[in-house]
Amino acid sequence: MTEILISIITMTALGFLFSVGLVFAYKKLKVEEDxxxxxxxxxxxxxxxxxxxxxxxxxxxxxxxxxxxxxxxxxxxxxxxxxxxxxxxGIEAPEVVKQLARLHCRGTHEAAKDKGPYIGISTCHAAHLIGGTKQCSFGCLHSGDCVRVCPFDALHMGEEGLPVVDEDKCTACGKCVDACPRNLFELHPVSQEIIVFCRSLDRGAASRKACKNACIACGICARACPEAIVMENNIAVITDYKKISPDKIPEIEKCPTDAIGRLHKDTNEEEKEEEKKEDEG
Amino acid sequence: MELAAIFISAVLVQNFVLYYFLGICPFLGVSKKIDSAFSMGLAVTFVMSITAVVSWLINNLILIPFGLDYLQIVSFILVIASLVQLVEMFIRKISPPLYQALGIYLPLITTNCAIMGLALIAALNEYSFVETVIFGFSSGIGFTLAIVLIAGIREQLDLADVPEPLKGAGIALIVAGIMALAFNGFIGMLT
Structure with a gap:
């Protein structure tokens, strides 16, 4: 019993001694901070x-x-x-351009053909090491490394096998850009409407064989808007999105594989169709 | 002669990282660049030297006379935590550039098992006061030596053709293992 008492008293005393020491030291050594x-x-x-x-x-x-x-x-x-x-x-706030992460791939389960079944660690990095599961060696691996790394819960796997960016939650922190072993994510200003949804550098025929939505480097978009889009290494590259004028967008969207265009084309088109119906009516 | 033996033993033969395998966390975490590895080494040396002195005082003046050996671990934790706090405040006041350079490493040392191991090993070996001072300081030097060496190797490894799955922590652990084997060769020096 006395042993317990002694040990309790010793520890309390030691603790007290050190805390008093620290309190004094803190008062003496306090650094004024901005x-x-x-x-x-x-x-x-x-x-x-x-x-x-x-x-x-x-x-x-x-x-x-x-x-x-x-x-x-x-x-x-x-x-x-x-x-x-x-x-x-106490200064004027400069303007902020809001950016969002965009996926540069439309190789859904349906569009991109499988090379074979993948049995192993289910991360994109592991799958990428052995060359991936799709015939296209540039596209999404569907294992969701980006979804797991997103600190803001702004990414989730869509039904078609591609990660979907929640535009309200995405803060453009860039974690998914680093996480993707195939560099499929890129940050773009919200105002940028036209995006190339492919990273395949294969030749046209090979790209088309591997994925329905691959860029086959036909050059339709580059001819429609030569000041902003060029063809490089078998893929369309947007050099300056600000130079794409809205009236060129329908021309660009003639892309035979949907590899370039607006992200929200579907909803816009539905609206347009509704408008047409209203006009007719 | 005895003191020289303690010094050589703590630096080379019974190196804290490569013999006892203590303090592996900063050894792997802060060894990507020689600069930061060296700062970390200095911070650890600093804290180790002070911890050795204060824990010896507490052990020999309070715990052993009252027969409270079994409180060693708890009271050493107390000593280390308070000391690191104190050292942090002190450095911040005296030399802001050094505080900046050490950065997060300083508070991290609080939870470093090498410091705890040092206090316990010194108590276990029943070192005298002078011996403990030498032991604490030379253990820190040993840690610095090990971490700077591996940082140098890892800087070279960045340029080397390392197999993909081994990149990063994998190859660092392999290098650490080989270094531990090499340091084991020093055992013959003291017999």
Whole structure:
């Protein structure tokens, strides 16, 4: 019994001694910090995702307070956070271009032909090491590495086997861009309507054989809009989306394999058809 | 002569990382660049030296006289946690650039088993005060040596043609194993 008492007393005394020491040390050694750092840090989303290029929200806040980082450097927070930080620092908020992650592949289960069954670790990286399961060696592997890595729950696997980006939740943090072993994700401004939905560098015939929705490098889109689209290595490349004028979009969307076009073409077209019906009516 | 033996033993023969396999977490986590590996080594050396002194004082002035040996682990945890806090505050006040350079590594040392192992091994070997001071300091040097060596190797490995599945942690663990074997060769030095 006394042994227990002694040990309890010793530990309590030791703990007390150290805590008193630390309290005094804290008072003596306290470092005054720029109060802006704390305020900016509170305004940030605290996801610590690293999309800004700093080690975390705290490190970014320090850089902003020092003036080393741009006020709009946090892509996750977007406009709200930027204006809040600008308020704290007392400067005008620059404009933020909202970006979204876009998948550059339309190789659904139906469209892209299988090479053979894959039995093994079900991650894209593992499947990619042995060359993937599809005949197309550039397209989506369907195992959802991107879905697992998304910190904002903005990606989920669609019924057709391709990851679908939830545009409301996506913050363009870029984790999926890094996660995809085939680099199928890219960040694009929301305003960019036309996107090339293919990464296949195979020749036209081989591409078409492997996937119904592959870019076969026929060049229709490049001829429709030569100032913004060029053909490189058997694939269409958008050099400057701002140069694509809206009246060229129908021309570009004549793509025989749907490998280039608007992401939300279907809904738009339904609307158009409805409009037509209304006009007729 | 005895002190020199302790020094050589802690640095080369019974190296904390490569002989006891303690402190593997920073050894693998912070060994991608020589610069940061060296900072980490210095921070660990610093904390190890101070921990060795304070834990010896507590062990020999409080625990052993009262027959409380069984409280060693708990009280050493207390010592290490408080010391790292204190060191952090101190460095922050005295030298902000050093604080910046050490960054997150400093608080991470709190949970580093090599520090705990040091305090326990020193108590187990019943070292005298001077011996403990030398042991603490040279263990830190040994850790620094090991982590800087592997960081140098890993920097070279970045350029090497490593098989895809072994890239990253895999090849680092293999290198660590080979290094441990090589350091085992020093055992003959002390017999």
């Amino acid at each position: 109060p802006k750092i704390e305020q900016v840090s509170e305004a940030l989303p605290q996801a610590n995702c690293g999309a800004c290029g700093y080690a975390g929200c705290r490190a970014f806040a320090e850089a902003v307070a020092k003036g080393e980082a741009e006020v709009n450097g946090c892509p996750v927070g977007g406009e709200d956070v930027t204006s809040e930080i600008a308020n704290i620092l």
